[in-house]
Amino acid sequence: MKMKELNINYEQELSKLNTSNKRKVFEKLSLAALGAIPWVGGVISAMASIPIENKDEISNDLRTEWLKEHEFKLLALKNSLEEIVTRISNFGEEIIERIESPEYLQLVNLSYRIWDESATEEKRKFITNLLINSSGTKLCSDDVIRLFIDWIKNYHELHFKIISLIYKIPYINRAEIWRNLSENLEPPREDSAEADLFKMIIRDLSMGGVIRQYKPTDYNGNFLKTKKQAVTRTPLAKSAFDSSEPYEITNLGRQFVHYTMNENVSRIEEKN
Numbered sequence: 001m002k003m004k005e006l007n008i009n010y011e012q013e014l015s016k017l018n019t020s021n022k023r024k025v026f027e028k029l030s031l032a033a034l035g036a037i038p039w040v041g042g043v044i045s046a047m048a049s050i051p052i053e054n055k056d057e058i059s060n061d062l063r064t065e066w067l068k069e070h071e072f073k074l075l076a077l078k079n080s081l082e083e084i085v086t087r088i089s090n091f092g093e094e095i096i097e098r099i100e101s102p103e104y105l106q107l108v109n110l111s112y113r114i115w116d117e118s119a120t121e122e123k124r125k126f127i128t129n130l131l132i133n134s135s136g137t138k139l140c141s142d143d144v145i146r147l148f149i150d151w152i153k154n155y156h157e158l159h160f161k162i163i164s165l166i167y168k169i170p171y172i173n174r175a176e177i178w179r180n181l182s183e184n185l186e187p188p189r190e191d192s193a194e195a196d197l198f199k200m201i202i203r204d205l206s207m208g209g210v211i212r213q214y215k216p217t218d219y220n221g222n223f224l225k226t227k228k229q230a231v232t233r234t235p236l237a238k239s240a241f242d243s244s245e246p247y248e249i250t251n252l253g254r255q256f257v258h259y260t261m262n263e264n265v266s267r268i269e270e271k272n
Contacts, residue, residue, distance in 0.1 A: 032105040033081060036112035080128050091136040099135055103142050114153045126152050126260040133259045140255050148256050158201055166211050167257050171246035178241050187241040195240040210253035214246040
C-alpha cells in the first residue's frame, strides 16, 4: 500500500466513525487513542504535504524515508481502532456510558502509549483485547486493568507463553513447562544462560502474583498447611527444571488471561 493511499484510507475510516450513530462515543475513543501517540499528527501532515506530481522528487524526499518507518505502525493503528469500534458496537447501547467515562478514556490513552512502544504484534493484540473487554465487563476494577497494562509493558513474550501454558495445563511443573517450550527434551546445564533465563521468568511471574506453586485450599478458599516431607540429604540445590512441585495460575493471572488473550469476555460476570 502506497503512503498516499494509506493516508486517504485512514482519513476515510475516521470519517466513517464520525458518521455512525455513535459518533460522539467513537470520536472520544479515537481522540483518546490518537492523543497518546505524538507522531500520528506529524505523519498525516507530512503525507498531505508530499508532492505527488514528481515521482523523483518523492523518492528523494527525506520526509518519505521518515514516513516509511511509520507506515506499518500507522496501518496497525488504523486496524486496531477499527477492530475496537467494530467489536464494541456488538456489545449494545448499555456500554456507551462506560466508553464515554473519563476513567475508561484514561485507560485508552494509557494503553495506546504502551501500544506505540510495543515491538511485537502480540503485545498490541493484548492491548486491543484489553480495551475491548474492559469496556464490556466488570470482572475487575480499572485499577487492576492498569496493572494488566503494566504487565503487558514489562513482560516479555516468553512470560506470556508460560502464563498461557500454565493456564491451559493446571498443576504443570517446571520440567514439563520446559519440555513444552523447548525443542530440546533434555534440560540444559543448571549453570547455563538458558537455565538462568528460565528461573528469572518463573521468579518474575511468581513475585508478580501471576502464578504460584500449587497449594490446596478448603471450601472457603483458605490455604491448607502441607505436611513436611522428609528431606533427602543431597549436595545439589533444587533444579531449575524441578519436576516435584506443580504450578497454577492465580485468580489475578486468570483475569489477565481472560482480558488480554481471549477475544471476548464481555459476559463472563454473568456466567460467574
